[in-house]
Amino acid sequence: MAPYTPSQEELQRRKVVGINLETVDDVTSTDFPGHYAGEDHSWDLDLFRKNLKIQFHHNTQFNASFSVAGIDASVANAFRRILLAEIPTLAIEYVFMNNNTSVIQDEVLAHRLGLVPLKGGRKGLLEFMKWFSKANEEEGTEAGEAFDYNTITLHLQIECTRNPDAAPGETDSNKLYINSAVHASDIVFEPVGRQPEFFSGDDTITVTNPDILIAKLRPGQCIDLDMHAIKGIGADHAKFSPVATASYRLLPTITILKPILGNDAEKFAKCFPKGVIGFEKVTKEEASTPGSGYEGHAGEKKAVVKDTMKDTVSRECLRHEEFQGKVKLGRIRDHFIFSIESTGQWDSDELFLESIKALKQKCVRFKRNLSLMTK
Incomplete structure:
Protein backbone atom coordinates (compact mmCIF):
# COMPACT_ATOMS: atom_id res chain seq x y z
CA MET A 1 0.00 0.00 0.00
CA ALA A 2 1.28 3.44 -0.94
CA PRO A 3 2.25 5.70 1.96
CA TYR A 4 -0.53 8.04 3.02
CA THR A 5 0.03 11.42 4.62
CA PRO A 6 -2.98 12.73 6.56
CA SER A 7 -3.85 16.42 6.50
CA GLN A 8 -3.17 18.71 9.44
CA GLU A 9 -6.91 18.95 10.08
CA GLU A 10 -7.13 15.15 10.34
CA LEU A 11 -4.12 14.99 12.66
CA GLN A 12 -5.65 17.68 14.87
CA ARG A 13 -8.99 15.84 14.96
CA ARG A 14 -7.25 12.67 16.17
CA LYS A 15 -5.80 14.60 19.11
CA VAL A 16 -9.19 15.74 20.44
CA VAL A 17 -11.13 13.80 23.06
CA GLY A 18 -14.80 14.50 22.39
CA ILE A 19 -16.90 15.69 25.35
CA ASN A 20 -20.61 14.92 25.04
CA LEU A 21 -23.49 15.49 27.43
CA GLU A 22 -23.00 12.20 29.27
CA THR A 23 -20.17 10.42 27.44
CA VAL A 24 -16.69 10.99 26.00
CA ASP A 25 -15.38 9.92 22.57
CA ASP A 26 -11.96 8.96 21.19
CA VAL A 27 -10.29 8.58 24.57
CA THR A 28 -7.58 6.20 23.32
CA SER A 29 -4.40 7.41 21.68
CA THR A 30 -3.95 6.13 18.10
CA ASP A 31 -0.51 7.46 17.15
CA PHE A 32 1.35 4.16 17.22
CA PRO A 33 2.62 1.93 14.38
CA GLY A 34 0.05 -0.18 12.59
CA HIS A 35 -3.12 1.62 13.65
CA TYR A 36 -3.59 3.56 10.42
CA ALA A 37 -2.85 1.71 7.18
CA GLY A 38 -0.17 3.36 5.07
CA GLU A 39 0.97 5.70 7.85
CA ASP A 40 4.26 5.58 9.73
CA HIS A 41 3.82 6.36 13.41
CA SER A 42 7.09 4.91 14.64
CA TRP A 43 8.69 7.01 17.36
CA ASP A 44 11.16 9.56 16.03
CA LEU A 45 13.38 11.76 18.19
CA ASP A 46 13.43 14.67 15.72
CA LEU A 47 9.64 14.62 15.40
CA PHE A 48 9.31 14.49 19.19
CA ARG A 49 11.58 17.52 19.57
CA LYS A 50 9.55 19.38 16.95
CA ASN A 51 6.20 18.67 18.62
CA LEU A 52 7.34 19.15 22.24
CA LYS A 53 6.26 22.52 23.62
CA ILE A 54 6.61 23.83 27.18
CA GLN A 55 5.06 27.10 28.35
CA PHE A 56 4.88 28.54 31.86
CA HIS A 57 1.67 30.31 32.85
CA HIS A 58 2.85 31.43 36.28
CA ASN A 59 5.84 30.52 38.41
CA THR A 60 6.37 31.40 42.07
CA GLN A 61 8.39 29.78 44.82
CA PHE A 62 5.50 27.68 46.11
CA ASN A 63 3.23 27.41 43.08
CA ALA A 64 3.81 26.85 39.38
CA SER A 65 1.53 26.19 36.44
CA PHE A 66 2.78 25.28 32.99
CA SER A 67 1.78 23.39 29.84
CA VAL A 68 3.62 20.45 28.34
CA ALA A 69 2.38 19.54 24.85
CA GLY A 70 3.54 16.68 22.67
CA ILE A 71 3.91 13.88 25.24
CA ASP A 72 1.88 10.78 25.98
CA ALA A 73 -0.41 10.49 29.00
CA SER A 74 1.77 7.72 30.44
CA VAL A 75 4.77 10.06 30.52
CA ALA A 76 2.77 12.90 32.08
CA ASN A 77 1.44 10.53 34.74
CA ALA A 78 4.97 9.26 35.41
CA PHE A 79 6.05 12.82 36.20
CA ARG A 80 3.07 13.26 38.53
CA ARG A 81 3.76 10.04 40.43
CA ILE A 82 7.46 10.84 40.77
CA LEU A 83 6.59 14.29 42.14
CA LEU A 84 4.35 12.73 44.76
CA ALA A 85 6.44 9.79 45.83
CA GLU A 86 10.06 9.74 44.71
CA ILE A 87 11.73 13.11 45.33
CA PRO A 88 13.50 13.10 48.74
CA GLU A 137 11.03 -6.17 60.90
CA GLU A 138 10.53 -8.36 57.83
CA GLU A 139 14.25 -8.48 57.06
CA GLY A 140 15.21 -8.53 60.73
CA THR A 141 17.42 -5.42 60.48
CA GLU A 142 17.76 -2.83 63.20
CA ALA A 143 17.79 0.94 62.84
CA GLY A 144 21.15 2.49 62.08
CA GLU A 145 22.95 4.95 64.31
CA PRO A 242 7.62 17.58 48.53
CA VAL A 243 4.31 18.75 47.09
CA ALA A 244 0.99 19.70 48.62
CA THR A 245 -0.62 19.05 45.23
CA ALA A 246 0.77 17.84 41.92
CA SER A 247 -1.80 17.41 39.18
CA TYR A 248 -2.44 17.88 35.50
CA ARG A 249 -5.44 18.28 33.22
CA LEU A 250 -5.95 18.25 29.47
CA LEU A 251 -6.37 21.54 27.63
CA PRO A 252 -10.09 22.07 26.88
CA THR A 253 -11.29 22.99 23.39
CA ILE A 254 -14.51 24.84 22.56
CA THR A 255 -15.62 25.00 18.92
CA ILE A 256 -18.60 27.19 18.00
CA LEU A 257 -20.16 25.46 14.99
CA LYS A 258 -23.01 27.89 14.36
CA PRO A 259 -23.44 31.58 15.28
CA ILE A 260 -24.65 32.33 18.81
CA LEU A 261 -26.05 35.87 18.88
CA GLY A 262 -27.70 38.44 21.14
CA ASN A 263 -29.23 37.20 24.38
CA ASP A 264 -28.21 33.64 23.54
CA ALA A 265 -24.58 34.80 23.45
CA GLU A 266 -24.87 36.23 26.97
CA LYS A 267 -26.51 33.04 28.23
CA PHE A 268 -23.82 30.99 26.50
CA ALA A 269 -21.07 32.94 28.25
CA LYS A 270 -22.69 32.28 31.64
CA CYS A 271 -22.33 28.52 31.01
CA PHE A 272 -18.56 28.89 31.35
CA PRO A 273 -16.20 30.39 33.95
CA LYS A 274 -15.49 34.09 33.59
CA GLY A 275 -13.07 34.88 30.78
CA VAL A 276 -13.67 31.77 28.67
CA ILE A 277 -16.27 33.30 26.33
CA GLY A 278 -16.15 36.88 25.03
CA PHE A 279 -18.28 39.05 22.77
CA GLU A 280 -17.67 40.69 19.41
CA LYS A 281 -19.90 42.54 16.99
CA VAL A 282 -20.87 40.95 13.71
CA THR A 283 -19.04 42.80 10.94
CA LYS A 284 -20.68 43.95 7.70
CA GLU A 285 -18.46 41.55 5.79
CA GLU A 286 -19.69 38.60 7.85
CA ALA A 287 -23.30 39.74 7.50
CA SER A 288 -22.96 39.97 3.71
CA THR A 289 -21.36 36.54 3.28
CA PRO A 290 -23.94 33.97 2.06
CA GLY A 291 -24.14 30.88 4.28
CA SER A 292 -22.20 32.42 7.17
CA GLY A 293 -25.24 32.43 9.44
CA TYR A 294 -24.73 36.13 10.17
CA GLU A 295 -26.91 37.41 7.30
CA GLY A 296 -28.93 40.42 8.48
CA HIS A 297 -27.23 40.55 11.89
CA ALA A 298 -24.61 43.22 11.29
CA GLY A 299 -23.69 45.02 14.50
CA GLU A 300 -25.23 42.38 16.77
CA LYS A 301 -23.33 40.74 19.62
CA LYS A 302 -21.86 37.30 18.92
CA ALA A 303 -20.16 34.81 21.23
CA VAL A 304 -16.48 34.02 20.60
CA VAL A 305 -13.99 31.79 22.41
CA LYS A 306 -11.40 33.83 24.34
CA ASP A 307 -9.44 31.54 26.69
CA THR A 308 -10.20 27.82 26.88
CA MET A 309 -7.56 27.28 29.56
CA LYS A 310 -9.91 28.79 32.13
CA ASP A 311 -12.66 26.31 31.27
CA THR A 312 -13.51 23.50 33.68
CA VAL A 313 -15.48 21.46 31.09
CA SER A 314 -18.67 21.52 33.13
CA ARG A 315 -20.78 20.69 30.01
CA GLU A 316 -23.37 23.23 31.16
CA CYS A 317 -23.85 24.58 27.64
CA LEU A 318 -24.82 21.10 26.40
CA ARG A 319 -27.82 21.06 28.74
CA HIS A 320 -29.62 23.92 26.92
CA GLU A 321 -31.70 23.25 23.81
CA GLU A 322 -30.82 26.57 22.16
CA PHE A 323 -27.18 25.49 21.93
CA GLN A 324 -27.78 22.03 20.50
CA GLY A 325 -25.63 21.53 17.40
CA LYS A 326 -23.96 24.91 17.85
CA VAL A 327 -21.00 23.97 20.04
CA LYS A 328 -18.55 21.09 20.31
CA LEU A 329 -16.51 20.48 23.47
CA GLY A 330 -13.30 18.49 23.71
CA ARG A 331 -9.86 18.15 25.24
CA ILE A 332 -6.46 18.02 23.53
CA ARG A 333 -5.10 14.56 24.27
CA ASP A 334 -1.39 15.48 24.31
CA HIS A 335 -1.57 18.95 25.90
CA PHE A 336 -1.16 18.70 29.68
CA ILE A 337 -1.57 21.65 32.05
CA PHE A 338 0.46 20.89 35.16
CA SER A 339 -0.11 22.50 38.55
CA ILE A 340 2.56 22.02 41.23
CA GLU A 341 2.32 23.39 44.76
CA SER A 342 5.51 22.96 46.78
CA THR A 343 5.55 22.49 50.55
CA GLY A 344 8.60 24.75 50.68
CA GLN A 345 11.70 22.55 50.73
CA TRP A 346 11.97 22.75 46.93
CA ASP A 347 10.96 25.56 44.59
CA SER A 348 7.94 24.53 42.55
CA ASP A 349 9.69 24.69 39.16
CA GLU A 350 12.72 22.77 40.47
CA LEU A 351 10.46 19.91 41.46
CA PHE A 352 9.47 19.22 37.87
CA LEU A 353 13.11 19.27 36.77
CA GLU A 354 13.90 16.76 39.53
CA SER A 355 11.08 14.51 38.30
CA ILE A 356 12.62 14.59 34.82
CA LYS A 357 16.01 13.59 36.27
CA ALA A 358 14.40 10.73 38.21
CA LEU A 359 12.58 9.42 35.11
CA LYS A 360 15.80 9.68 33.09
CA GLN A 361 17.66 7.62 35.69
CA LYS A 362 14.92 4.98 35.57
CA CYS A 363 15.26 4.78 31.79
CA VAL A 364 19.05 4.45 32.03
CA ARG A 365 18.75 1.62 34.57
CA PHE A 366 16.10 -0.14 32.48
CA LYS A 367 18.23 0.14 29.33
CA ARG A 368 21.29 -1.20 31.15
CA ASN A 369 19.41 -4.13 32.67
CA LEU A 370 17.78 -4.87 29.33
CA SER A 371 21.17 -5.09 27.65
CA LEU A 372 22.35 -7.47 30.39
CA MET A 373 19.37 -9.76 29.75
CA THR A 374 20.42 -10.23 26.13
CA LYS A 375 23.92 -11.40 27.05
Whole structure:
Protein backbone atom coordinates (compact mmCIF):
# COMPACT_ATOMS: atom_id res chain seq x y z
CA MET A 1 0.00 0.00 0.00
CA ALA A 2 1.28 3.44 -0.94
CA PRO A 3 2.25 5.70 1.96
CA TYR A 4 -0.53 8.04 3.02
CA THR A 5 0.03 11.42 4.62
CA PRO A 6 -2.98 12.73 6.56
CA SER A 7 -3.85 16.42 6.50
CA GLN A 8 -3.17 18.71 9.44
CA GLU A 9 -6.91 18.95 10.08
CA GLU A 10 -7.13 15.15 10.34
CA LEU A 11 -4.12 14.99 12.66
CA GLN A 12 -5.65 17.68 14.87
CA ARG A 13 -8.99 15.84 14.96
CA ARG A 14 -7.25 12.67 16.17
CA LYS A 15 -5.80 14.60 19.11
CA VAL A 16 -9.19 15.74 20.44
CA VAL A 17 -11.13 13.80 23.06
CA GLY A 18 -14.80 14.50 22.39
CA ILE A 19 -16.90 15.69 25.35
CA ASN A 20 -20.61 14.92 25.04
CA LEU A 21 -23.49 15.49 27.43
CA GLU A 22 -23.00 12.20 29.27
CA THR A 23 -20.17 10.42 27.44
CA VAL A 24 -16.69 10.99 26.00
CA ASP A 25 -15.38 9.92 22.57
CA ASP A 26 -11.96 8.96 21.19
CA VAL A 27 -10.29 8.58 24.57
CA THR A 28 -7.58 6.20 23.32
CA SER A 29 -4.40 7.41 21.68
CA THR A 30 -3.95 6.13 18.10
CA ASP A 31 -0.51 7.46 17.15
CA PHE A 32 1.35 4.16 17.22
CA PRO A 33 2.62 1.93 14.38
CA GLY A 34 0.05 -0.18 12.59
CA HIS A 35 -3.12 1.62 13.65
CA TYR A 36 -3.59 3.56 10.42
CA ALA A 37 -2.85 1.71 7.18
CA GLY A 38 -0.17 3.36 5.07
CA GLU A 39 0.97 5.70 7.85
CA ASP A 40 4.26 5.58 9.73
CA HIS A 41 3.82 6.36 13.41
CA SER A 42 7.09 4.91 14.64
CA TRP A 43 8.69 7.01 17.36
CA ASP A 44 11.16 9.56 16.03
CA LEU A 45 13.38 11.76 18.19
CA ASP A 46 13.43 14.67 15.72
CA LEU A 47 9.64 14.62 15.40
CA PHE A 48 9.31 14.49 19.19
CA ARG A 49 11.58 17.52 19.57
CA LYS A 50 9.55 19.38 16.95
CA ASN A 51 6.20 18.67 18.62
CA LEU A 52 7.34 19.15 22.24
CA LYS A 53 6.26 22.52 23.62
CA ILE A 54 6.61 23.83 27.18
CA GLN A 55 5.06 27.10 28.35
CA PHE A 56 4.88 28.54 31.86
CA HIS A 57 1.67 30.31 32.85
CA HIS A 58 2.85 31.43 36.28
CA ASN A 59 5.84 30.52 38.41
CA THR A 60 6.37 31.40 42.07
CA GLN A 61 8.39 29.78 44.82
CA PHE A 62 5.50 27.68 46.11
CA ASN A 63 3.23 27.41 43.08
CA ALA A 64 3.81 26.85 39.38
CA SER A 65 1.53 26.19 36.44
CA PHE A 66 2.78 25.28 32.99
CA SER A 67 1.78 23.39 29.84
CA VAL A 68 3.62 20.45 28.34
CA ALA A 69 2.38 19.54 24.85
CA GLY A 70 3.54 16.68 22.67
CA ILE A 71 3.91 13.88 25.24
CA ASP A 72 1.88 10.78 25.98
CA ALA A 73 -0.41 10.49 29.00
CA SER A 74 1.77 7.72 30.44
CA VAL A 75 4.77 10.06 30.52
CA ALA A 76 2.77 12.90 32.08
CA ASN A 77 1.44 10.53 34.74
CA ALA A 78 4.97 9.26 35.41
CA PHE A 79 6.05 12.82 36.20
CA ARG A 80 3.07 13.26 38.53
CA ARG A 81 3.76 10.04 40.43
CA ILE A 82 7.46 10.84 40.77
CA LEU A 83 6.59 14.29 42.14
CA LEU A 84 4.35 12.73 44.76
CA ALA A 85 6.44 9.79 45.83
CA GLU A 86 10.06 9.74 44.71
CA ILE A 87 11.73 13.11 45.33
CA PRO A 88 13.50 13.10 48.74
CA THR A 89 12.72 15.64 51.44
CA LEU A 90 13.40 16.16 55.13
CA ALA A 91 10.76 15.36 57.77
CA ILE A 92 10.57 14.50 61.47
CA GLU A 93 10.67 10.73 61.91
CA TYR A 94 11.44 10.13 65.60
CA VAL A 95 10.05 12.05 68.60
CA PHE A 96 11.44 11.52 72.11
CA MET A 97 8.99 12.70 74.76
CA ASN A 98 10.63 14.14 77.88
CA ASN A 99 7.46 15.68 79.26
CA ASN A 100 4.03 16.25 77.77
CA THR A 101 1.27 17.48 80.07
CA SER A 102 -0.87 18.97 77.30
CA VAL A 103 -4.28 17.52 76.42
CA ILE A 104 -2.82 16.04 73.21
CA GLN A 105 -1.69 12.43 73.49
CA ASP A 106 1.97 11.65 72.81
CA GLU A 107 1.32 9.72 69.60
CA VAL A 108 -1.02 12.39 68.21
CA LEU A 109 1.48 15.13 69.02
CA ALA A 110 4.27 13.13 67.36
CA HIS A 111 2.10 12.68 64.27
CA ARG A 112 1.39 16.42 64.05
CA LEU A 113 5.09 17.21 64.35
CA GLY A 114 5.94 14.79 61.56
CA LEU A 115 3.63 16.66 59.19
CA VAL A 116 5.32 20.04 59.74
CA PRO A 117 7.25 20.87 56.52
CA LEU A 118 10.94 21.69 56.99
CA LYS A 119 13.45 23.50 54.82
CA GLY A 120 17.18 24.20 54.84
CA GLY A 121 20.26 24.80 52.74
CA ARG A 122 19.97 23.07 49.38
CA LYS A 123 23.60 21.96 49.27
CA GLY A 124 23.43 20.44 52.74
CA LEU A 125 20.19 18.57 52.06
CA LEU A 126 21.27 17.20 48.67
CA GLU A 127 25.00 16.60 49.11
CA PHE A 128 25.80 16.40 52.82
CA MET A 129 22.70 14.60 54.11
CA LYS A 130 22.69 10.84 53.51
CA TRP A 131 19.96 8.25 53.93
CA PHE A 132 19.17 7.01 57.42
CA SER A 133 18.96 3.23 57.77
CA LYS A 134 15.61 2.42 59.40
CA ALA A 135 14.65 -0.83 61.09
CA ASN A 136 12.94 -3.49 58.98
CA GLU A 137 11.03 -6.17 60.90
CA GLU A 138 10.53 -8.36 57.83
CA GLU A 139 14.25 -8.48 57.06
CA GLY A 140 15.21 -8.53 60.73
CA THR A 141 17.42 -5.42 60.48
CA GLU A 142 17.76 -2.83 63.20
CA ALA A 143 17.79 0.94 62.84
CA GLY A 144 21.15 2.49 62.08
CA GLU A 145 22.95 4.95 64.31
CA ALA A 146 22.25 8.67 64.15
CA PHE A 147 25.12 10.80 62.83
CA ASP A 148 25.45 14.40 61.74
CA TYR A 149 25.26 13.35 58.07
CA ASN A 150 21.97 11.42 58.33
CA THR A 151 20.00 12.98 61.20
CA ILE A 152 18.83 16.51 62.00
CA THR A 153 18.20 17.17 65.70
CA LEU A 154 15.35 19.47 66.71
CA HIS A 155 14.02 20.49 70.11
CA LEU A 156 10.73 21.82 71.43
CA GLN A 157 10.47 23.05 75.00
CA ILE A 158 7.64 25.37 76.03
CA GLU A 159 5.51 25.97 79.11
CA CYS A 160 2.33 27.98 79.55
CA THR A 161 2.08 30.53 82.38
CA ARG A 162 -0.31 33.30 83.35
CA ASN A 163 0.42 36.78 82.08
CA PRO A 164 0.86 39.07 85.11
CA ASP A 165 0.22 42.12 82.92
CA ALA A 166 -3.14 40.91 81.59
CA ALA A 167 -6.00 43.37 82.06
CA PRO A 168 -8.72 42.49 84.61
CA GLY A 169 -11.56 40.61 82.95
CA GLU A 170 -9.46 39.72 79.90
CA THR A 171 -10.88 36.72 78.02
CA ASP A 172 -8.46 36.46 75.09
CA SER A 173 -6.23 33.47 75.85
CA ASN A 174 -3.38 34.96 73.83
CA LYS A 175 -3.33 37.96 76.19
CA LEU A 176 -4.35 36.17 79.36
CA TYR A 177 -1.62 33.53 79.14
CA ILE A 178 1.98 33.33 77.94
CA ASN A 179 2.69 30.53 75.43
CA SER A 180 -0.96 29.52 75.25
CA ALA A 181 -0.44 28.36 71.65
CA VAL A 182 2.46 26.23 70.44
CA HIS A 183 3.42 27.04 66.87
CA ALA A 184 5.90 25.52 64.45
CA SER A 185 8.14 28.54 65.02
CA ASP A 186 8.83 27.19 68.54
CA ILE A 187 10.77 24.24 67.07
CA VAL A 188 14.51 24.89 67.46
CA PHE A 189 17.27 23.37 65.31
CA GLU A 190 20.27 22.08 67.27
CA PRO A 191 23.23 21.52 64.90
CA VAL A 192 25.79 18.86 65.67
CA GLY A 193 29.08 17.80 64.10
CA ARG A 194 29.65 19.36 60.66
CA GLN A 195 26.07 20.57 60.30
CA PRO A 196 26.93 24.24 61.06
CA GLU A 197 29.03 24.25 57.86
CA PHE A 198 25.94 23.55 55.75
CA PHE A 199 23.02 24.73 57.87
CA SER A 200 23.70 28.22 59.20
CA GLY A 201 22.45 31.73 58.46
CA ASP A 202 19.85 31.69 55.69
CA ASP A 203 20.53 27.97 55.15
CA THR A 204 19.61 26.89 58.68
CA ILE A 205 17.07 24.12 59.19
CA THR A 206 13.72 25.70 59.98
CA VAL A 207 10.00 25.23 59.39
CA THR A 208 8.48 26.35 56.10
CA ASN A 209 5.45 27.96 57.74
CA PRO A 210 6.09 29.24 61.29
CA ASP A 211 2.37 29.85 61.92
CA ILE A 212 1.33 26.18 61.89
CA LEU A 213 -0.51 25.49 65.16
CA ILE A 214 0.77 22.39 66.93
CA ALA A 215 -1.02 22.51 70.29
CA LYS A 216 -2.74 24.76 72.81
CA LEU A 217 -1.66 24.95 76.43
CA ARG A 218 -3.00 26.34 79.68
CA PRO A 219 -1.12 27.36 82.86
CA GLY A 220 0.76 24.41 84.34
CA GLN A 221 0.94 22.50 81.06
CA CYS A 222 4.19 22.08 79.15
CA ILE A 223 5.77 20.23 76.21
CA ASP A 224 9.40 19.12 76.31
CA LEU A 225 10.62 16.82 73.55
CA ASP A 226 13.46 16.08 71.14
CA MET A 227 13.04 15.21 67.47
CA HIS A 228 15.12 13.52 64.80
CA ALA A 229 14.44 14.45 61.16
CA ILE A 230 15.72 12.29 58.31
CA LYS A 231 15.54 12.16 54.51
CA GLY A 232 12.73 10.15 53.00
CA ILE A 233 10.40 9.87 50.00
CA GLY A 234 6.64 10.08 49.68
CA ALA A 235 6.44 6.37 48.85
CA ASP A 236 7.44 5.70 52.48
CA HIS A 237 5.11 8.26 54.04
CA ALA A 238 3.10 11.23 52.78
CA LYS A 239 4.97 13.58 55.14
CA PHE A 240 8.05 13.18 52.91
CA SER A 241 6.16 14.26 49.79
CA PRO A 242 7.62 17.58 48.53
CA VAL A 243 4.31 18.75 47.09
CA ALA A 244 0.99 19.70 48.62
CA THR A 245 -0.62 19.05 45.23
CA ALA A 246 0.77 17.84 41.92
CA SER A 247 -1.80 17.41 39.18
CA TYR A 248 -2.44 17.88 35.50
CA ARG A 249 -5.44 18.28 33.22
CA LEU A 250 -5.95 18.25 29.47
CA LEU A 251 -6.37 21.54 27.63
CA PRO A 252 -10.09 22.07 26.88
CA THR A 253 -11.29 22.99 23.39
CA ILE A 254 -14.51 24.84 22.56
CA THR A 255 -15.62 25.00 18.92
CA ILE A 256 -18.60 27.19 18.00
CA LEU A 257 -20.16 25.46 14.99
CA LYS A 258 -23.01 27.89 14.36
CA PRO A 259 -23.44 31.58 15.28
CA ILE A 260 -24.65 32.33 18.81
CA LEU A 261 -26.05 35.87 18.88
CA GLY A 262 -27.70 38.44 21.14
CA ASN A 263 -29.23 37.20 24.38
CA ASP A 264 -28.21 33.64 23.54
CA ALA A 265 -24.58 34.80 23.45
CA GLU A 266 -24.87 36.23 26.97
CA LYS A 267 -26.51 33.04 28.23
CA PHE A 268 -23.82 30.99 26.50
CA ALA A 269 -21.07 32.94 28.25
CA LYS A 270 -22.69 32.28 31.64
CA CYS A 271 -22.33 28.52 31.01
CA PHE A 272 -18.56 28.89 31.35
CA PRO A 273 -16.20 30.39 33.95
CA LYS A 274 -15.49 34.09 33.59
CA GLY A 275 -13.07 34.88 30.78
CA VAL A 276 -13.67 31.77 28.67
CA ILE A 277 -16.27 33.30 26.33
CA GLY A 278 -16.15 36.88 25.03
CA PHE A 279 -18.28 39.05 22.77
CA GLU A 280 -17.67 40.69 19.41
CA LYS A 281 -19.90 42.54 16.99
CA VAL A 282 -20.87 40.95 13.71
CA THR A 283 -19.04 42.80 10.94
CA LYS A 284 -20.68 43.95 7.70
CA GLU A 285 -18.46 41.55 5.79
CA GLU A 286 -19.69 38.60 7.85
CA ALA A 287 -23.30 39.74 7.50
CA SER A 288 -22.96 39.97 3.71
CA THR A 289 -21.36 36.54 3.28
CA PRO A 290 -23.94 33.97 2.06
CA GLY A 291 -24.14 30.88 4.28
CA SER A 292 -22.20 32.42 7.17
CA GLY A 293 -25.24 32.43 9.44
CA TYR A 294 -24.73 36.13 10.17
CA GLU A 295 -26.91 37.41 7.30
CA GLY A 296 -28.93 40.42 8.48
CA HIS A 297 -27.23 40.55 11.89
CA ALA A 298 -24.61 43.22 11.29
CA GLY A 299 -23.69 45.02 14.50
CA GLU A 300 -25.23 42.38 16.77
CA LYS A 301 -23.33 40.74 19.62
CA LYS A 302 -21.86 37.30 18.92
CA ALA A 303 -20.16 34.81 21.23
CA VAL A 304 -16.48 34.02 20.60
CA VAL A 305 -13.99 31.79 22.41
CA LYS A 306 -11.40 33.83 24.34
CA ASP A 307 -9.44 31.54 26.69
CA THR A 308 -10.20 27.82 26.88
CA MET A 309 -7.56 27.28 29.56
CA LYS A 310 -9.91 28.79 32.13
CA ASP A 311 -12.66 26.31 31.27
CA THR A 312 -13.51 23.50 33.68
CA VAL A 313 -15.48 21.46 31.09
CA SER A 314 -18.67 21.52 33.13
CA ARG A 315 -20.78 20.69 30.01
CA GLU A 316 -23.37 23.23 31.16
CA CYS A 317 -23.85 24.58 27.64
CA LEU A 318 -24.82 21.10 26.40
CA ARG A 319 -27.82 21.06 28.74
CA HIS A 320 -29.62 23.92 26.92
CA GLU A 321 -31.70 23.25 23.81
CA GLU A 322 -30.82 26.57 22.16
CA PHE A 323 -27.18 25.49 21.93
CA GLN A 324 -27.78 22.03 20.50
CA GLY A 325 -25.63 21.53 17.40
CA LYS A 326 -23.96 24.91 17.85
CA VAL A 327 -21.00 23.97 20.04
CA LYS A 328 -18.55 21.09 20.31
CA LEU A 329 -16.51 20.48 23.47
CA GLY A 330 -13.30 18.49 23.71
CA ARG A 331 -9.86 18.15 25.24
CA ILE A 332 -6.46 18.02 23.53
CA ARG A 333 -5.10 14.56 24.27
CA ASP A 334 -1.39 15.48 24.31
CA HIS A 335 -1.57 18.95 25.90
CA PHE A 336 -1.16 18.70 29.68
CA ILE A 337 -1.57 21.65 32.05
CA PHE A 338 0.46 20.89 35.16
CA SER A 339 -0.11 22.50 38.55
CA ILE A 340 2.56 22.02 41.23
CA GLU A 341 2.32 23.39 44.76
CA SER A 342 5.51 22.96 46.78
CA THR A 343 5.55 22.49 50.55
CA GLY A 344 8.60 24.75 50.68
CA GLN A 345 11.70 22.55 50.73
CA TRP A 346 11.97 22.75 46.93
CA ASP A 347 10.96 25.56 44.59
CA SER A 348 7.94 24.53 42.55
CA ASP A 349 9.69 24.69 39.16
CA GLU A 350 12.72 22.77 40.47
CA LEU A 351 10.46 19.91 41.46
CA PHE A 352 9.47 19.22 37.87
CA LEU A 353 13.11 19.27 36.77
CA GLU A 354 13.90 16.76 39.53
CA SER A 355 11.08 14.51 38.30
CA ILE A 356 12.62 14.59 34.82
CA LYS A 357 16.01 13.59 36.27
CA ALA A 358 14.40 10.73 38.21
CA LEU A 359 12.58 9.42 35.11
CA LYS A 360 15.80 9.68 33.09
CA GLN A 361 17.66 7.62 35.69
CA LYS A 362 14.92 4.98 35.57
CA CYS A 363 15.26 4.78 31.79
CA VAL A 364 19.05 4.45 32.03
CA ARG A 365 18.75 1.62 34.57
CA PHE A 366 16.10 -0.14 32.48
CA LYS A 367 18.23 0.14 29.33
CA ARG A 368 21.29 -1.20 31.15
CA ASN A 369 19.41 -4.13 32.67
CA LEU A 370 17.78 -4.87 29.33
CA SER A 371 21.17 -5.09 27.65
CA LEU A 372 22.35 -7.47 30.39
CA MET A 373 19.37 -9.76 29.75
CA THR A 374 20.42 -10.23 26.13
CA LYS A 375 23.92 -11.40 27.05
